[in-house]
Amino acid sequence: MATGAAKQDIRVLFFAQFREQLGCDQLALASTDVTDIASIKHTLAKRGDMWQQVFTNSSLLVAVNQQMVQDNIVIKPGDEIAFFPPVTGG
């Protein structure tokens, strides 16, 4: 699953059109580099034009450890963060 991610890293997952636009389904971030969801978005947005577009998209939803949360949530080492668009199942 998490390719080469050390235990203290933060695992970041992407789903649906965001996964396709980024050409990436997951990555690991060093937990020392980020403090909360807003800082993860800020860090990832700097990776390129498409990243900028995805991480400034107002419909972007985020889950921490498989629970939907808001941007001000503080991140701990070992957390699993997921970014995805509004859900369309059922």
Place this chain on the structure above:
Amino acid sequence: MKSHSFRRLPVADTMDIKITVQAQDFDPGAEIKWLERDTSEDGALVTFIGKVRDHNQGEQVAHLYLEHYAGMAERSLQQIAEQAKQRWQIGKIRIIHRVGELHVDDNIVFVGVTSAHRQDAFYASQMIMDYLKTEAPFWKKEQTAAGSRWVTANQNDQNEAQKW
């Protein structure tokens, strides 16, 4: 929005709530039998089946692909079922959601609820579907004559979910 919680949920099969996310089809008859087992006090059993329709947003749909967030999808359905149980007098709840490639007429979702009273069973199954459509991490990608496209979230679904 839900609070940031690390509570461990039971593996998605408690005695009276059973949740499955699977690629294969389901047999509604077998699911009804499971719902009827040990629920003799329940006089009502409501089921809902959601299917792939042949059109959406003005285009013919050939097939669709259902993506999900494994782990969170099951957990989210379990939480939705628990909320329904807290709110109404419910015996058992069964939810199945399919993933992967699905074709026109295929089953997508099964919701079954038993209750002593029909109103509770109707309300609970409706609330489960409304919450599922706005909270559970599943995404549809449709294949149409014009190519493939991700289905966009429906504001009406949001409105329906907020009514509860």
